[in-house]
Amino acid sequence: METNKCYLAIDIGASSGRHILGWLENGKIRMEEIYRFQNGLHKENGHLCWDIDHLAAEVVAGLKQCKKLDRVPTSVGIDTWGVDFVLLDAQGNRLGSSAAYRDSRTEGVDKIVYEKIPEKELYARNGIQKQIFNTIYQLTAIQQETPELLERAETFLMIPEYLNYLLTGVAMNEYTNATTTQLVNAKTQTWDEELLDLLDLPRKIFGELHMPKSVVGPLSDKVASLVGFQTTVVLPATHDTGSAVLAVPAEGEESIYLSSGTWSLMGIERLIPDCTEISRKHNFTNEGGYHYRYRYLKNIMGMWMMQSLRREFKHAYTFEELYQLAHIGRYFLSTVDVNDASFLAPESMIRAVQDYCERTGQEKPETECELLYCIYHSLANCYARTVAEIEEVTGRKYDIINVVGGGCQDRFLNHLLKEETGKKVYAGPVEGTAIGNLLVQMLRDGVFADLNEGRRAIVRSFDVKKVD
Structure with a gap:
C-alpha cells in the first residue's frame, strides 16, 4: 500500500529532540528531519529536573514547522526515555518538579521498598532490572520527601504521555513505558495493584494501559489553532528503546541488539518473560515491547560517558579526531565499571x-587518549560480558549483533565490539528510534500488514553496514 501520506515521529532524548517526517515511497521508508531542539537538566529546588515547559513548547514549534513546509502529518507519535513522570491534580495541573532519573533523591530509597517487599519477590512479579532511578524508587522518594503531592495527585503520566496530554487533553498511559516503572506485573501485563497496595501508592492515579497503535486523540482546538492544522496523536512504543528495537533489521529472536545512544541497551526480543532468580542475579530486565513482546536486556551507561568527556576537553574535537585519539591510547590497560553509580551525574x-x-x-588515565580508550575499552568489555550472560541464561548462541541508534556511527566502538565478542556486527540504521516510532504509526494506518512486513521494508530502506 502506497499513499502520499506522511507521519511525524517526535523523538526526544536526554540531550536533544527531533521531529522526523516519514513516508513510504517506491516500497521504501523515506525520512526527513525537519526540526531539532536541545534538551537538558537544570537545578530546581535542589533537584536535577527536566524543563517540561521547554519540551512542550519545542514539540509545538516542530508541529508549526510541518505547516510551514506544507507537510501535514496523518498522525504524530512521541517517544522519550523511560522511568520519569509527572503527577497531575484534579484540575490537570502539574504537581511539583519534573525530577530526572539522574537526580540523587532516590539514594538509599531501595531499602525502604525492600522493607515492604523483598527484592527477590519484587523481581519475580515484574522481571525489571534494578536501577536506583526506576519509577518505583522515585515515587517512594516522594513519599518520604513530599507526601502531600501523592495525596493531591489524581493522575500519573510518564513524560511522553504528559506531552500527549498537552497536545490533546487526553490522559492515557502506554504499556511499553509503563513497564520501566517496575510497577507492572509481567504475567498480567498491567499495573500490579497488589504491589501498589504494599507500597502504599494510590491505585487511582494509574490509568488503563494502552498498547502501541492506540489512538490518543485529535489535537485540542487550542493546539490545532496554534499550529495551523489538525492531526491524530497515536501511541508508538513511547519508550525510546521500545521503538528502537522495532527498527532492528532482523527477527529479534535471531540476533542480539544493541540500542546505542546516551544509554546503551543490549539484549534480545522474547515472547515470554524470564522472572527467575537466575535472571535477577544477572540483572536482566523484561521490558514490555510492541504487541506484548518482551525486551530482555541490560541497561548500560553508554555514550553518556563519552559525551561528558567531550564537553570537558578544551578542544572541540570532531568524532573522527576522537577515534584517532582513542586509537593512539590503545596501550592503556585500566578499565572501569561503566555502570558504577559514580558515573551517573558527576x-x-x-x-x-x-x-x-x-x-x-589501577593506573590513572592522564591524557585525553588514555581517558578515551579507557571508556571505549570498558564499554566494549561490558558489552562482551552481557553477550556471554545472554547466551548463558538463554542456553543459546547468537552469531549476530545489530547496533542501532546514533551510537552505531561510532566506528571505533563498533570495531572494539566485534573484537571483544567475536560476533558478526552490523551497524544501522542510525535513526532507529524514529524509524520504530514511524513504523507503528504506519502499521496503525495499514501501510504494512504486520510487523514482519514492516521490518522487511526497513531492511530495504536503510543503510546497514557490516563492521570489518
Whole structure:
C-alpha cells in the first residue's frame, strides 16, 4: 500500500529532540528531519529536573514547522526515555518538579521498598532490572520527601504521555513505558495493584494501559489553532528503546541488539518473560515491547560517558579526531565499571574516571587518549560480558549483533565490539528510534500488514553496514 501520506515521529532524548517526517515511497521508508531542539537538566529546588515547559513548547514549534513546509502529518507519535513522570491534580495541573532519573533523591530509597517487599519477590512479579532511578524508587522518594503531592495527585503520566496530554487533553498511559516503572506485573501485563497496595501508592492515579497503535486523540482546538492544522496523536512504543528495537533489521529472536545512544541497551526480543532468580542475579530486565513482546536486556551507561568527556576537553574535537585519539591510547590497560553509580551525574567525568581507577588500584588515565580508550575499552568489555550472560541464561548462541541508534556511527566502538565478542556486527540504521516510532504509526494506518512486513521494508530502506 502506497499513499502520499506522511507521519511525524517526535523523538526526544536526554540531550536533544527531533521531529522526523516519514513516508513510504517506491516500497521504501523515506525520512526527513525537519526540526531539532536541545534538551537538558537544570537545578530546581535542589533537584536535577527536566524543563517540561521547554519540551512542550519545542514539540509545538516542530508541529508549526510541518505547516510551514506544507507537510501535514496523518498522525504524530512521541517517544522519550523511560522511568520519569509527572503527577497531575484534579484540575490537570502539574504537581511539583519534573525530577530526572539522574537526580540523587532516590539514594538509599531501595531499602525502604525492600522493607515492604523483598527484592527477590519484587523481581519475580515484574522481571525489571534494578536501577536506583526506576519509577518505583522515585515515587517512594516522594513519599518520604513530599507526601502531600501523592495525596493531591489524581493522575500519573510518564513524560511522553504528559506531552500527549498537552497536545490533546487526553490522559492515557502506554504499556511499553509503563513497564520501566517496575510497577507492572509481567504475567498480567498491567499495573500490579497488589504491589501498589504494599507500597502504599494510590491505585487511582494509574490509568488503563494502552498498547502501541492506540489512538490518543485529535489535537485540542487550542493546539490545532496554534499550529495551523489538525492531526491524530497515536501511541508508538513511547519508550525510546521500545521503538528502537522495532527498527532492528532482523527477527529479534535471531540476533542480539544493541540500542546505542546516551544509554546503551543490549539484549534480545522474547515472547515470554524470564522472572527467575537466575535472571535477577544477572540483572536482566523484561521490558514490555510492541504487541506484548518482551525486551530482555541490560541497561548500560553508554555514550553518556563519552559525551561528558567531550564537553570537558578544551578542544572541540570532531568524532573522527576522537577515534584517532582513542586509537593512539590503545596501550592503556585500566578499565572501569561503566555502570558504577559514580558515573551517573558527576561534576567532572574526567575526575570520576580517574578516581575510580585510583580506588581500584589501577593506573590513572592522564591524557585525553588514555581517558578515551579507557571508556571505549570498558564499554566494549561490558558489552562482551552481557553477550556471554545472554547466551548463558538463554542456553543459546547468537552469531549476530545489530547496533542501532546514533551510537552505531561510532566506528571505533563498533570495531572494539566485534573484537571483544567475536560476533558478526552490523551497524544501522542510525535513526532507529524514529524509524520504530514511524513504523507503528504506519502499521496503525495499514501501510504494512504486520510487523514482519514492516521490518522487511526497513531492511530495504536503510543503510546497514557490516563492521570489518
